[in-house]
Amino acid sequence: MAEPGAAGGSPEPPVQVSIIVPVHNSECWLDECLKSVWEQDFKGTMELSIFNDASKDGSAEIIEKWKTKLEEVGVPVIIGNNDSSQPRGVGFAKNQAVIQSSGTYLCFLDSDDVMMPQRVRLQHEVAIQHPNSIVGCQVRREPLDSTERYTRWINNLTQEQLLTQGVPEDLLFFYEHLQKGGEVFRVNHCLLLYRYHPQAATHSVLEGTIWHHRVRFLEDRVLSSWTSFTIWNAGKQGKKLYRSLSPANQKKVSAFCDVDEKKITKGFYTYEESEERPKPKIPVCHFRDASPPFVICVKLDLTGGAFETNLDMLNLKEGMDYYHFN
Template sequence: MNPHEDPSDASAPAEGTGIGRPADVSVIIPTYNAEAWLDECLKSVYLQDFPGTLEVSIYNDGSTDDTANLIRQWKSKLEDRGIDMIVGGHTSPKPRGVGYAKNRAIQQSSGCYLCFLDSDDVMMPQRVRLQYEAAVPLPKSVFTSHGPTIIMPTWFCSREWFCYVGQFVEDGQGTPEDLLFFYEHLRKGGGVHRVDECLLQYRYHEHAATHAVSEDTIWKNRVKFLEERVLQHWPSFTIWNAGKQGRKLYRSLTPNNREKVMAFCDVDCKKICKGFYTHEESEKRPKPKIPILHFKEAKPPFIICVKLDLTGGGLEENLHSLNLKEGTDYYHFN
């Protein structure tokens, strides 16, 4: 059997040389019904200015549109450019999910470093070069470009580190496999570094796989990680935001962690004047009442439930006025 072949579907073997020394970087592309986007995606790989050896590893997760034909067309174009293209996939009627496709694309690739790219996104020409240069001296880190850290198509890491963290969860549609991998990366001591340039055009559209993951699923995983990573080490804390997000976080905590909440704090006089937040859903009698304080009267550590881009710098100024240290005195949950 071809070493890149999907053993569950021998009718769709991987294509590629697979011979010679490993590439410096493998661009990892899972794809499903991406004919509207794939041409520009692969063109952006073609235009990379990376001076090392580059390969594309693409896994077709049972597409029913013209994706397979586009892949064949681009294979010859890329290889004429000196970029090997390894193609795997299956023809089953049901896609097996992004996590599955990413894992298979990685397994069939050879690169010492992995550059993640979704088939509906576009890289800037300098992306691979700049992230590779940043990653070489820091092999236990994930590198992103300017923008939200958790958006996986901006990630770049060594193969060795990926293998240490472990493959993506393959639970199929609705699973935030990138978020779960990121948390495992942090658990195992991995670092996060950002190349402060815009290196990717992230396309947000109605057919994007991200829409299959519910906000409730993401929220529950984030809260679980917060409790595991931070709250288990704090005997007490204050939730910074007496509004909707702060109250939602309080209600989402385990009973043990709710007991640790000393107060809510805020800058909004209307919320502060209420005096207390009453947890109406509690089965305790009397129902718990949590004080609402002005942030200058509250005690750290704080869980910050305020989005940074909504305050015009006000939150940062308030934190700075208290001489707090991030990670010790406060943790962002926004």
């Protein structure tokens, strides 16, 4: 048999897109997931890179079945395995699938999710137009009534809000990408069915861990360029954010603001846990009397539009005059 590129032979075309799929005990979803790879309408060169992380169910058999079907239609399948008794985790499995892949672009697909047939084609088109960018898409949830507010929020973020509000699950990867000057774009079509269930890897990440990294990112990316700011929420979330800030950034907090007259009437928030003497006392005022910039700790789409109306009346610019931390 001739070597690639040798006389009488032709080199294999480079792989344009590698679909990266980490797998652990995914037999109840994996058929539909891999079928969605098989159904892609992308006409370029594509491969499936899948890493089976110590599955004890029938995932391996399903992978082998779809390897045959995919390679029949010209999609190479690379399979890696962790054969130990203990899984190494979804991050490890993703990294191993990336290492063994050869595509110019990586398309991440969780084993419990399903791609629409046009996903790879449309996201690849945008990726070519916007080098050094993470390219996302709109999604729909299954069950349909799960995380309705969250799904509505992520599907309606503007291009600018992808940077000022978008907080994905792969938090550290996303933050590192932005810190290195990368960009974020979204294909405004629903290209992914995202399942919500108790076994999802999302639930394995501690809320405190996510909070810690979000605060550090806020301090590095936003607060480092502000000399003072107001925390919009004098309640539990606003005070939690204040307590989580570094001492230097705590000193930048000029006030809390709110609409709750009970909180405003108190006049001050005293930071009892502070080792400073006297203990810091931060004024609490009505939002109309507060000075921007704001760090907003109010969840969107929960007040029947009242909060959004209050914010709009101030005619502020997101990313400059305020930043959502909710």
